Amino acid sequence: MTYRLYWTRHSGALGPHILLEEAGLPYEIVPVDFRAGENKRPEYLAISPMGYLPALQAEDGEVVYETAAIMLHLAEKHRLEEHAPGLDDPHRGAFLKHLFFLCASIQYCFHIYYNPQRYSGQGNSEEAAKSQAGELIFERWKHIDDSLQQDGPYLLGNRYSLLDIYTLMMATWFNPLDRLLTSYLAFNRCYELTANRPAVRKIMQQHELI
Numbered sequence: 022m023t024y025r026l027y028w029t030r031h032s033g034a035l036g037p038h039i040l041l042e043e044a045g046l047p048y049e050i051v052p053v054d055f056r057a058g059e060n061k062r063p064e065y066l067a068i069s070p071m072g073y074l075p076a077l078q079a080e081d082g083e084v085v086y087e088t089a090a091i092m093l094h095l096a097e098k099h100r101l102e103e104h105a106p107g108l109d110d111p112h113r114g115a116f117l118k119h120l121f122f123l124c125a126s127i128q129y130c131f132h133i134y135y136n137p138q139r140y141s142g143q144g145n146s147e148e149a150a151k152s153q154a155g156e157l158i159f160e161r162w163k164h165i166d167d168s169l170q171q172d173g174p175y176l177l178g179n180r181y182s183l184l185d186i187y188t189l190m191m192a193t194w195f196n197p198l199d200r201l202l203t204s205y206l207a208f209n210r211c212y213e214l215t216a217n218r219p220a221v222r223k224i225m226q227q228h229e230l231i
Contacts, residue, residue: 024048027076033088034075036190043220169207
């Protein structure tokens with residue numbers, strides 16, 4: 022089975038792209054020019070009705086979108102227990118706790134940061150909305166760092182998982198990245214360990230991140 026990953030650089034496509042590569046699953050990249058509005062064209066909306074990227078399409082036509090959903094779907098479908106603990110694994114609860122925190126409490130703030138005009142309200146300052154979102158991301162990142170200090174070097178202790186890919190992906194959206202890396206040293210170590218994995222480094226280069 023060859024997957025099609027609808028993709029653009031500097032987006033949530035980085036996480037699924039790394040996972041596909043690291044797991045050795047066959048895939049092809051389908052570039053979608055977000056800035057040119059290709060994600061709003063009828064042919065793409067038939068795949069992802071909200072026009073969001075990334076989206077993953079299987080050969081049988083099944084489509085999954087939302088970054089975390091794609092990654093968890095791949096891990097469970099292909100039993101990638103080196104990336105996601107199985108249902109009976111003692112790490113399962115911690116894995117889900119961290120994954121949902123990353124999605125609901127941090128990733129959403131990036132939507133506000135990069136699209137403040139959608140959230141500021143008429144007559145309110147877009148810059149203020151953007152600034153507040155940036156500070157919320159930074160503050161909430163402390164929870165990640167605290168977890169890594171208590172039981173690192175990865176979010177599941179000594180066990181690497183897709184959580185570390187997901188956290189690395191979001192860190193690349195933070196501006197400036199160095200602020201996270203110099204402020205949160207336990208996270209810095211996790212980031213470096215993850216970024217130096219061969220498949221991760223290869224895909225980061227394709228996304229023009231290194």
